[in-house]
Amino acid sequence: MTSPTPDKITINGERLWQSLMDLADIGGYDDERTGLRGVNRLALTDTDATGRRQVIAWMEQAGLTVRIDRMGNIYGRREGADPTAAPVLTGSHIDSVATAGAFDGCLGVLGGIEVVRILNERGITTRRPVEVGIFTEEEGVRFGTDMLGSAVAAGRLTLEYAHALTDRDGLTLGGELARTGFNGLADVRLDSPHAYVECHIEQGPVLAENGVEIGVVTGVQGISWQEITIHGRAAHAGTTPTHLRIDAGLAAAQIIVHLQALVDSGEYGDLRATVGHLIVHPDLTNIVPARAELTVDLRNPDDVQMARAEEALAAFLRDLEDSRPGLSLTVRRMAKTAYVPFDEGLQKVIAQAADDHGLDHISLLSGAGHDAQEIAVLCPTAMIFVRGEYDGISHNPREYSTPEACAHGVDVLATTLLRLANQD
Structure with missing residues (x-):
C-alpha cells in the first residue's frame, strides 16, 4: 500500500551544514584583517570551476540529471510524475566576492540539493519536476554586471553581450567559459518554470532586530x-x-x-x-x-x-x-x-510553510540583488530569507548564519517546494 504524500518535510540539517562547510573550503583563505576563514571564489576562475564540479557531483549523487547552458548556468532536474509539467525551480549561485563568507548564494543551491535528497529518502514522487539551478556571475564583481547568468536566461541581456564582457585583465566571459569547460550546449533561454523560490541569507539586520528567523521577501529594490x-x-x-x-x-x-x-x-x-x-x-x-x-x-x-x-x-x-x-x-x-515585486500567492505559501514549521516570520523588502529578480519575469517568484548574525554582515568573512537558522530556512524551502510541485 502506497503511503500518502506528506504535506510538510524537514531536511537533514547536519548534512546541509557539512555541505556548506565543504564548499567553503574551495576558495577558502585566512583573512588577515579578521583572523577568520573567508572565501574567494570569483566567477569562472579555476577555484569557481572546482566548486562547480563539486556541486555537480553532489547533484548527480542525489540522482539529478544535469545540464549546462551556453552561459554556464547549471541545472539539476528531478523528474516528476508528469514530466511534461513545468518544473518548480529553486537555486541561487556559488560565485563569490573576493572577501566572502560561506553562505551567500551557496545556501540556496545546497539547500535545494538537500531538499532533493530528502524527497529521495522519503520516497516522495512529486507531480511536477523539481530543478535546482546555479547561475553564473551573480555577484558581478569579475565581469561588471550582476545577476548575469540569470539575466541572460530570462532574456533581459543577450548571450552575445554577456560573452563579450571582460574582466580587469581583459579576459572575456566567453573565453573563460571555454577555458574552464563550462560553455555548455543547452539553450540559455529558460522555459518558464511553474514557480521559482530562492532561499538566501538576509545580508542585513532586520530579522535579528525583530527576533525572527524567517523572512518572506516581498521584492527587490x-x-x-x-x-x-x-x-x-x-x-x-x-x-x-x-x-x-x-x-x-x-x-x-x-x-x-x-x-x-x-x-x-x-x-x-x-x-x-x-x-x-x-x-x-x-x-x-x-x-x-x-x-x-x-x-x-x-x-x-x-x-x-x-x-x-x-x-x-x-x-x-x-x-x-x-x-x-x-x-x-x-x-x-x-x-x-528596476524594482521587482514578488508574487503575493507564493509569499502566502512560504508564510504558511513557516507557520507549519512553528517558525516566526516577517515580510521584508530585499536591499540586495538576487537571481530571483531576473527569473520573476518568467514565472511566479518569491524568496525566503534566513537570519544572519553580527548585524547580518555579508560579503565578509564574518558572514554567519547558525546551523539551526540554515536548517529552518531550508525546512521552509522544502515544504514550499513540495507543495508547489504537487500543484496542478
Missing part, C-alpha cells in the same frame, strides 16, 4: 551601477600651486561627498549610495592624480526616485566638468535593474 573615470593632469605635489592643478583625485572626493548629500537630503526617497571601488593614477604620494576611477552603486525601492537621483548625479558631474577647464569625465553604465 532597484539597483544602478555606474563607473566614472575622471581625467585630470599629473603634477608635482610640491611645485604646482593649487589653483593651477587639475586634480582627478579631488574631483573623485567631491563626487563621493555629493552622493552622501543626495542621500542625506531625503529628497530621493530611501536612496542608498556607495562608492565601493576607487583608484587614482599614478597612485604616488607626491604626484597630483592624473586619473581617477570610481564606481557608484545606487539603490532605491522607488524607480521614479531612482531616476531623479541618477539625474541629480549626472547634473553634478556636468557642473564639475564645467567648473575646471581641462577636467573631463566619462561615465559607463555597468548595470541597472
Whole structure:
C-alpha cells in the first residue's frame, strides 16, 4: 500500500551544514584583517570551476540529471510524475566576492540539493519536476554586471553581450567559459518554470532586530551601477600651486561627498549610495592624480526616485566638468535593474510553510540583488530569507548564519517546494 504524500518535510540539517562547510573550503583563505576563514571564489576562475564540479557531483549523487547552458548556468532536474509539467525551480549561485563568507548564494543551491535528497529518502514522487539551478556571475564583481547568468536566461541581456564582457585583465566571459569547460550546449533561454523560490541569507539586520528567523521577501529594490573615470593632469605635489592643478583625485572626493548629500537630503526617497571601488593614477604620494576611477552603486525601492537621483548625479558631474577647464569625465553604465515585486500567492505559501514549521516570520523588502529578480519575469517568484548574525554582515568573512537558522530556512524551502510541485 502506497503511503500518502506528506504535506510538510524537514531536511537533514547536519548534512546541509557539512555541505556548506565543504564548499567553503574551495576558495577558502585566512583573512588577515579578521583572523577568520573567508572565501574567494570569483566567477569562472579555476577555484569557481572546482566548486562547480563539486556541486555537480553532489547533484548527480542525489540522482539529478544535469545540464549546462551556453552561459554556464547549471541545472539539476528531478523528474516528476508528469514530466511534461513545468518544473518548480529553486537555486541561487556559488560565485563569490573576493572577501566572502560561506553562505551567500551557496545556501540556496545546497539547500535545494538537500531538499532533493530528502524527497529521495522519503520516497516522495512529486507531480511536477523539481530543478535546482546555479547561475553564473551573480555577484558581478569579475565581469561588471550582476545577476548575469540569470539575466541572460530570462532574456533581459543577450548571450552575445554577456560573452563579450571582460574582466580587469581583459579576459572575456566567453573565453573563460571555454577555458574552464563550462560553455555548455543547452539553450540559455529558460522555459518558464511553474514557480521559482530562492532561499538566501538576509545580508542585513532586520530579522535579528525583530527576533525572527524567517523572512518572506516581498521584492527587490532597484539597483544602478555606474563607473566614472575622471581625467585630470599629473603634477608635482610640491611645485604646482593649487589653483593651477587639475586634480582627478579631488574631483573623485567631491563626487563621493555629493552622493552622501543626495542621500542625506531625503529628497530621493530611501536612496542608498556607495562608492565601493576607487583608484587614482599614478597612485604616488607626491604626484597630483592624473586619473581617477570610481564606481557608484545606487539603490532605491522607488524607480521614479531612482531616476531623479541618477539625474541629480549626472547634473553634478556636468557642473564639475564645467567648473575646471581641462577636467573631463566619462561615465559607463555597468548595470541597472528596476524594482521587482514578488508574487503575493507564493509569499502566502512560504508564510504558511513557516507557520507549519512553528517558525516566526516577517515580510521584508530585499536591499540586495538576487537571481530571483531576473527569473520573476518568467514565472511566479518569491524568496525566503534566513537570519544572519553580527548585524547580518555579508560579503565578509564574518558572514554567519547558525546551523539551526540554515536548517529552518531550508525546512521552509522544502515544504514550499513540495507543495508547489504537487500543484496542478
